[in-house]
Amino acid sequence: MTLIIEPLTGIGEVSPGDDLAGMLIASLESLAPSGADVLVVTHKVVSKAEGSVVTLADDGPDAHREVVESEAVRVLRRRGDLVIAETRHGFVCANAGVDRSNAALGTAVLLPEDPDRSARRIRDRIRAELGVAPAVAISDTFGRPWRRGLVDVALGVAGMAPIIDLRGTTDSSGRVLDVTEINIADQLAAAADLVMGKASGICAALVRGVTVPPGDGSIRHDVVRPPAEDLFR
Amino acid sequence: MTLIIEPLTGIGEVSPGDDLAGMLIASLESLAPSGADVLVVTHKVVSKAEGSVVTLADDGPDAHREVVESEAVRVLRRRGDLVIAETRHGFVCANAGVDRSNAALGTAVLLPEDPDRSARRIRDRIRAELGVAPAVAISDTFGRPWRRGLVDVALGVAGMAPIIDLRGTTDSSGRVLDVTEINIADQLAAAADLVMGKASGICAALVRGVTVPPGDGSIRHDVVRPPAEDLFR
Numbered sequence: 344m345t346l347i348i349e350p351l352t353g354i355g356e357v358s359p360g361d362d363l364a365g366m367l368i369a370s371l372e373s374l375a376p377s378g379a380d381v382l383v384v385t386h387k388v389v390s391k392a393e394g395s396v397v398t399l400a401d402d403g404p405d406a407h408r409e410v411v412e413s414e415a416v417r418v419l420r421r422r423g424d425l426v427i428a429e430t431r432h433g434f435v436c437a438n439a440g441v442d443r444s445n446a447a448l449g450t451a452v453l454l455p456e457d458p459d460r461s462a463r464r465i466r467d468r469i470r471a472e473l474g475v476a477p478a479v480a481i482s483d484t485f486g487r488p489w490r491r492g493l494v495d496v497a498l499g500v501a502g503m504a505p506i507i508d509l510r511g512t513t514d515s516s517g518r519v520l521d522v523t524e525i526n527i528a529d530q531l532a533a534a535a536d537l538v539m540g541k542a543s544g545i546c547a548a549l550v551r552g553v554t555v556p557p558g559d560g561s562i563r564h565d566v567v568r569p570p571a572e573d574l575f576r
Numbered sequence: 577m578t579l580i581i582e583p584l585t586g587i588g589e590v591s592p593g594d595d596l597a598g599m600l601i602a603s604l605e606s607l608a609p610s611g612a613d614v615l616v617v618t619h620k621v622v623s624k625a626e627g628s629v630v631t632l633a634d635d636g637p638d639a640h641r642e643v644v645e646s647e648a649v650r651v652l653r654r655r656g657d658l659v660i661a662e663t664r665h666g667f668v669c670a671n672a673g674v675d676r677s678n679a680a681l682g683t684a685v686l687l688p689e690d691p692d693r694s695a696r697r698i699r700d701r702i703r704a705e706l707g708v709a710p711a712v713a714i715s716d717t718f719g720r721p722w723r724r725g726l727v728d729v730a731l732g733v734a735g736m737a738p739i740i741d742l743r744g745t746t747d748s749s750g751r752v753l754d755v756t757e758i759n760i761a762d763q764l765a766a767a768a769d770l771v772m773g774k775a776s777g778i779c780a781a782l783v784r785g786v787t788v789p790p791g792d793g794s795i796r797h798d799v800v801r802p803p804a805e806d807l808f809r
Binding site: 344345346347348349350420422427434435444445448484487488489490491492493494495496505506507514517524525526527528529530531533534536537538550552553565566567568573574575576 | 577578579580581582583652653655660667668677678681717720721722723724725726727728729738739740747750757758759760761762763764766767769770771783785786798799800801806807808809
């Protein structure tokens with residue numbers, strides 16, 4: 344099946360208190376979304392609308408570092424100004440998710456308090472206003488060990504399971520697959536970023552023609568790897 | 577711009593010595609590819625066509641482990657049957673990239689010897705036969721620390737730079753972006769996997785409507801993070 348990714352246009356700047364769901368719906372309407380589509384929204388506009396924004400004492404590195412330390416529950420690595428930290432959600436990322444890019448001057452944007460909940464709220468509003476409920480994913484841009492260059496991943500989802508579970512599935516030779524769990528939520532986030540870019544002003548995209556696993560999944564519960572299971576923490 | 581991902585159909589099983597480029601071109605023709613498109617091909621058919629396949633002494637774990645050890649230049653972690661190892665290409669992945677799924681019984685598929693070269697060869701054949709040269713990426717499915725579920729990444733590219741370098745770019749407030757290097761090759765691999773799946777028989781996809789950075793990039797040189805720069809090795 345052909346997959347199509349449409350950028351949501353015309354949304355513009357988002358500020359604390361803005362009705363982001365309403366803004367997304369106004370842009371979505373002309374695309375006539377269906378319940379089989381997936382709406383990917385970058386966390387930055389979600390955090391801004393929800394007020395997950397802090398005012399910095401100044402624009403220097405010390406003020407930034409202070410916010411990072413307060414958002415981190417554990418620091419995994421430090422090198423120069425770079426901190427790789429675990430957030431209270433269990434995400435491991437640079438600067439505990441604190442980001443000054445595309446934030447108003449003198450402020451920094453934090454991660455949403457509960458990105459799965461943010462996704463559910465947006466989905467509920469879409470269902471209420473448009474009568475259809477596409478799955479929703481909230482994305483952010485993360486670095487990774489061993490590979491240069493960042494990729495988008497999913498921080499929260501609603502209306503879909505984030506993992507395709509192939510355990511027990513057999514290949515064309517009848518052998519059980521070695522690869523058993525595909526993170527389709529992260530792949531959708533990465534795909535959606537291809538139409539967004541970092542300075543384009545596009546904050547959301549609609550993915551059509553993809554089959555997502557049904558269910559009310561959660562990134563926090565289904566994707567964040569418990570420390571005991573993790574080989575690199 | 578709307579992004580479109582078309583699966584390449586009708587390719588079927590690939591065996592050592594098969595003319596994979598010819599098979600891809602036969603399937604591509606009806607899509608009328610342009611030089612602005614990106615063709616993503618899963619490494620498994622590339623490895624099979626190139627003969628990067630080994631015969632196992634038997635179908636048990638010992639024979640598999642022996643191949644994994646011979647493909648690994650360094651083991652980072654071990655737990656039970658799982659080995660996270662660095663390959664001679666510098667990739668860090670499960671089982672040093674050795675995979676028995678979708679391999680003929682009694683065999684295992686290795687990584688291509690030089691995936692950037694594999695991508696270049698496919699691209700050169702497409703240019704020679706169709707008169708256009710889409711970028712080409714070779715993909716594989718990798719796990720990651722901290723997050724459950726695998727995602728596709730790029731092992732090799734041709735006709736594009738794998739990293740979008742935004743260093744020095746400013747955001748809407750005029751501040752220099754914190755996020756500076758986007759791995760568009762990995763995002764393309766993840767996006768293409770959305771139309772492939774693991775048991776669907778689709779081994780390649782054409783991505784249209786994306787702007788990739790020009791140049792003759794290399795995953796090995798531009799994406800593999802040198803150990804000295806890596807915080808998790």
